[in-house]
Amino acid sequence: MKIPGAILSGILLAAAALAATPGARFRPDDPLRADPDRLPIAKPEEVDLSNVYDVLENTFRHRPKGRVPEAMNVNTLGEVPDSSWFTNRIGARAMTVEEIARGVTTVGPPDVTQTLTVIASKSGGITPGFTMRDARGSVYFVKFDPAAHPMLSTAADVIGSRFFHAFGYHVPQNDVAYIRREQLRIDPRATVTVGGGRKRPMTEADLDRNLARAARLADGRIRIVASLRLAGAPLGPFQYRGTRADDANDVFPHEHRRELRGLRVFAAWLNHDDSRSLNTQDMFVDGEGGGYVRHHLIDFSSSLGSGSNAEREIAPQNPRGGNEYVIELAPMLRTLFSLGLWERPWRTVPYPAYPGVGRIEADFFQPHAWRPEYPNPAFERMQDADAFWAAAIAHEFSDEAVRAAVATGELGDAESERYLADTLIRRRDETVAYYFALVNPLAGFAVEGGALRFRNLGEESRLGRASGYDIEWSEFDNATGRHLPLGSSVAVAVAAPVSVPVPDQPAPYLAARIRTRSAAYPAWARPVTVYLRRSSGWEVVGIDRAP
Amino acid sequence: MQARGLLLLAAVAWGTAAAADDAVPGTRAEEWTRLRREKAARAAPPRPGFLERTLLAVEKAERPSLLDLNVAGVYPRGQNIASGSETGFGVRLWRPDLGSSPLDLHASAFHSIRGYEFYDLQFGRLAHRGLRFPVRSTKGDDVYELGDLARLDAGHLSLYGSVRYRHFPQTAFYGLGGDSRPGDRTNFLHQDALYEVVAGYQARRRGVAAFLRAGVLQAFVGPGTHELTPTVRSVFDDASAPGLERQPDFLHLTASVLADGRDRPFNPHRGGILALAATRFDERGGDEFTFHRIAGDARGYATLGSPQRVLAVRALASADRPASGARVPFYLQETLGGNRTLRGFASYRFRGETLLLLQAEYRWEAWPALELALFADAGRAFGRGEDFSIRGLATDYGIGVRLKTHLDVLARCDVARSREGTRVLFSLGPSF
Numbered sequence: 001m002k003i004p005g006a007i008l009s010g011i012l013l014a015a016a017a018l019a020a021t022p023g024a025r026f027r028p029d030d031p032l033r034a035d036p037d038r039l040p041i042a043k044p045e046e047v048d049l050s051n052v053y054d055v056l057e058n059t060f061r062h063r064p065k066g067r068v069p070e071a072m073n074v075n076t077l078g079e080v081p082d083s084s085w086f087t088n089r090i091g092a093r094a095m096t097v098e099e100i101a102r103g104v105t106t107v108g109p110p111d112v113t114q115t116l117t118v119i120a121s122k123s124g125g126i127t128p129g130f131t132m133r134d135a136r137g138s139v140y141f142v143k144f145d146p147a148a149h150p151m152l153s154t155a156a157d158v159i160g161s162r163f164f165h166a167f168g169y170h171v172p173q174n175d176v177a178y179i180r181r182e183q184l185r186i187d188p189r190a191t192v193t194v195g196g197g198r199k200r201p202m203t204e205a206d207l208d209r210n211l212a213r214a215a216r217l218a219d220g221r222i223r224i225v226a227s228l229r230l231a232g233a234p235l236g237p238f239q240y241r242g243t244r245a246d247d248a249n250d251v252f253p254h255e256h257r258r259e260l261r262g263l264r265v266f267a268a269w270l271n272h273d274d275s276r277s278l279n280t281q282d283m284f285v286d287g288e289g290g291g292y293v294r295h296h297l298i299d300f301s302s303s304l305g306s307g308s309n310a311e312r313e314i315a316p317q318n319p320r321g322g323n324e325y326v327i328e329l330a331p332m333l334r335t336l337f338s339l340g341l342w343e344r345p346w347r348t349v350p351y352p353a354y355p356g357v358g359r360i361e362a363d364f365f366q367p368h369a370w371r372p373e374y375p376n377p378a379f380e381r382m383q384d385a386d387a388f389w390a391a392a393i394a395h396e397f398s399d400e401a402v403r404a405a406v407a408t409g410e411l412g413d414a415e416s417e418r419y420l421a422d423t424l425i426r427r428r429d430e431t432v433a434y435y436f437a438l439v440n441p442l443a444g445f446a447v448e449g450g451a452l453r454f455r456n457l458g459e460e461s462r463l464g465r466a467s468g469y470d471i472e473w474s475e476f477d478n479a480t481g482r483h484l485p486l487g488s489s490v491a492v493a494v495a496a497p498v499s500v501p502v503p504d505q506p507a508p509y510l511a512a513r514i515r516t517r518s519a520a521y522p523a524w525a526r527p528v529t530v531y532l533r534r535s536s537g538w539e540v541v542g543i544d545r546a547p
Numbered sequence: 548m549q550a551r552g553l554l555l556l557a558a559v560a561w562g563t564a565a566a567a568d569d570a571v572p573g574t575r576a577e578e579w580t581r582l583r584r585e586k587a588a589r590a591a592p593p594r595p596g597f598l599e600r601t602l603l604a605v606e607k608a609e610r611p612s613l614l615d616l617n618v619a620g621v622y623p624r625g626q627n628i629a630s631g632s633e634t635g636f637g638v639r640l641w642r643p644d645l646g647s648s649p650l651d652l653h654a655s656a657f658h659s660i661r662g663y664e665f666y667d668l669q670f671g672r673l674a675h676r677g678l679r680f681p682v683r684s685t686k687g688d689d690v691y692e693l694g695d696l697a698r699l700d701a702g703h704l705s706l707y708g709s710v711r712y713r714h715f716p717q718t719a720f721y722g723l724g725g726d727s728r729p730g731d732r733t734n735f736l737h738q739d740a741l742y743e744v745v746a747g748y749q750a751r752r753r754g755v756a757a758f759l760r761a762g763v764l765q766a767f768v769g770p771g772t773h774e775l776t777p778t779v780r781s782v783f784d785d786a787s788a789p790g791l792e793r794q795p796d797f798l799h800l801t802a803s804v805l806a807d808g809r810d811r812p813f814n815p816h817r818g819g820i821l822a823l824a825a826t827r828f829d830e831r832g833g834d835e836f837t838f839h840r841i842a843g844d845a846r847g848y849a850t851l852g853s854p855q856r857v858l859a860v861r862a863l864a865s866a867d868r869p870a871s872g873a874r875v876p877f878y879l880q881e882t883l884g885g886n887r888t889l890r891g892f893a894s895y896r897f898r899g900e901t902l903l904l905l906q907a908e909y910r911w912e913a914w915p916a917l918e919l920a921l922f923a924d925a926g927r928a929f930g931r932g933e934d935f936s937i938r939g940l941a942t943d944y945g946i947g948v949r950l951k952t953h954l955d956v957l958a959r960c961d962v963a964r965s966r967e968g969t970r971v972l973f974s975l976g977p978s979f
Contacts (some may be wrong), residue, residue, distance in 0.1 A: 340910075
């Protein structure tokens with residue numbers, strides 16, 4: 001008798017559901033692919049954040065103490081389900097180079113062939129700019145480079161948005177565009193804020209003053225980065241700790257969200273040292289049955305080699321950026337007590353002179369030692385599993401993808417583009433090499449043709465070769481969490497991808513405990529346990545990387 | 548075979564379920580949704596604390612910072628008026644670009660808890676940058692302060708009239724020359740009014756400026772009010788303190804030039820500054836106290852292999868040359884001592900017609916906002932008849948801590964030791 005596959009699956013899922021007790025390791029819908037965190041809620045209040053308070057609080061108050069728990073918002077595969085925070089992209093499916101380079105695609109860049117209406121001055125941040133509406137009615141936040149550093153921050157903002165979009169974060173659509181002063185007219189309702197928080201109507205002189213700081217092309221055009229206004233109503237930034245009290249969907253403390261912990265890996269790779277709350281944005285957006293909060297990363301203008309100088313103006317990245325917190329006691333004391341003879345090592349790092357690129361390099365860069373401007377509660381709680389999750393995503397970026405993303409910055413100079421892309425490729429390699437060496441870097445588990453297949457990301461990234469794998473199969477009792485060994489360990493010869501026959505057992509769950517043999521990387525011997533659940537065939541339902 | 552296995556599996560599952568708790572087994576999505584339903588019942592708007600609210604209000608300029616609080620351009624301020632004055636409180640009036648013209652109005656009035664008073668008013672085109680307060684010299688004719696003037700945009704012309712009144716009731720006086728003794732400390736009331744016209748030009752060549760000041764100085768010396776030290780007349784007379792008996796009015800004319808090549812004028816790491824000034828004091832209606840003064844102040848800064856290590860050196864010299872048969876009033880003679888010159892000695896500790904000061908500091912930044920310094924000062928005020936020599940200089944040494952921004956030294960604490968003891972000095976602004 002043959003049972004149709006769909007009916008069979010239904011029966012088995014129902015059976016699994018019924019079999020699942022409240023304490024069961026795996027639930028019927030595991031692994032959860034989408035977090036149900038878009039339930040309709042009342043619109044939360046818009047909040048603002050004090051820059052100084054954020055620095056002080058995160059520097060002195062929210063440092064990790066004691067044991068840090070595992071990330072809380074992961075599914076049983078250790079992945080981050082799609083949510084209001086994150087949409088799996090390059091880590092979950094193949095993205096074409098064109099798709100990566102395209103980034104967010106909504107209405108596209110502004111229509112700069114017609115009149116552009118300035119509707120507000122820019123508030124916050126150090127880059128000059130304003131808000132404008134194009135002839136189609138789309139609203140963009142506009143920033144430009146200072147005259148002394150053409151292309152620097154606008155390129156970083158656009159390139160950064162392409163990378164972070166491909167990683168899976170929600171980001172605005174950022175594009176380079178070129179405008180002329182004559183195209184701009186001021187909306188009669190546009191205002192500027194003057195001393196004491198007072199607002200007054202914006203004048204042509206205000207706009208001229210704003211644009212006077214902008215870098216111009218030889219033909220007089222001004223290069224801008226146009227950031228399309230995010231959909232929904234702004235609610236202010238999110239913080240990298242705690243939850244938002246008036247967002248019922250926000251139940252996992254942000255410092256324990258894998259995509260925020262793992263963001264450290266991406267931020268280090270791209271030298272996004274300004275990855276702090278002020279560069280995030282919550283929006284209240286329409287969903288099924290009502291609105292919910294979607295969380296975005298915004299403003300990548302202080303990433304890559306772009307940063308700011310002592311006068312808080314856009315400039316090549318401060319050499320301290322990525323190397324030392326703005327307030328960090330240990331180097332301060334070392335310098336103090338050595339009478340200044342101890343030199344911070346990052347002070348002597350040489351940077352090649354590419355004005356549009358700024359200061360970024362790959363020789364001194366160490367992924368684990370990289371630091372944002374000040375402690376980030378989520379970054380500081382990053383565990384090996386969080387880092388591996390992020391590094392596995394970074395690993396999916398091909399050299400071509402990196403070069404295509406860099407090209408979107410329109411640096412206008414092949415040599416600069418080549419340097420930046422080469423540097424990012426090297427930083428990527430250093431990043432994945434570091435984190436893949438800390439754990440057993442097996443991923444991509446799937447059962448095909450009755451065999452368990454997996455990838456060794458360490459090998460794929462040319463970190464080293466595994467000399468073999470030791471696999472112990474067991475029946476897994478989902479209710480009690482007990483393992484019943486099935487024979488002795490199976491040694492598997494090296495092959496890529498590795499394919500191991502699944503034992504022919506009638507059990508509902510099987511587990512394969514896999515150790516990778518490598519003389520060069522002892523951490524690869526740390527077991528990865530893969531759980532299989534029987535449905536129409538075997539499906540991978542869980543991955544345990546706990547030591 | 549496949550069907551049999553699956554039915555077996557289903558049976559096992561049913562059996563397990565039957566044996567399980569009565570609780571309804573849930574899915575992961577249901578579990579996470581339940582967390583959200585529970586939170587929805589207690590959702591409340593975030594309420595930042597007082598500190599966060601206050602900092603936010605300041606940052607967003609919903610409320611001006613304390614330094615920007617003003618009524619019609621009148622700003623309350625607290626600051627020292629002079630060495631020994633202790634904290635003074637007062638107001639500064641600042642109305643730049645009056646009626647969109649290039650004319651500015653500045654005035655200030657301060658009174659300290661020791662009874663020191665300072666009033667001044669300037670009108671015209673003042674040396675200032677943007678809307679910031681003008682950095683005006685409170686001593687006017689003092690070469691020390693030239694380096695403290697704000698660096699202006701090239702081509703800037705300043706031309707203004709200025710009136711100043713000072714009432715310093717406890718100014719210390721130890722006698723003239725380098726051999727004065729600390730035990731001879733007296734105090735006197737130093738009161739003066741200065742009416743002058745000032746013209747200045749910031750050359751197109753970066754950092755080069757020239758100033759011309761001309762005016763009338765009226766001075767008065769009276770008994771000091773310090774209770775613990777005697778008043779000047781009880782120890783000194785007109786011979787040992789010229790001008791004690793009579794304080795004439797002076798016409799004064801000062802020409803000064805400044806070449807400023809410091810990388811950051813108020814937090815220098817590299818470069819240097821050279822200031823030269825020539826002043827003539829002409830006694831009105833007589834020539835007993837007519838004299839002229841030549842003064843120079845040179846400061847150099849060099850990094851020692853790293854921007855975090857800076858060697859700063861300074862040489863300052865001033866020489867008063869009285870007209871034939873004239874004397875230099877003691878209250879107009881230059882002084883050494885205090886937080887910007889000989890730090891191991893009290894303010895006004897040395898006075899003389901000729902003055903030499905040499906200073907060196909090794910500064911190291913533990914952090915951009917925190918700097919330490921080892922320093923040594925040497926100097927002497929030479930009285931009339933004393934031979935100028937670099938021997939016999941009074942010396943001190945010490946260590947200092949400075950709080951800075953990238954552009955400025957906000958505050959510093961120097962501990963200095965000399966033959967006259969150890970002094971702890973708290974002050975605002977750089978040492979030099």
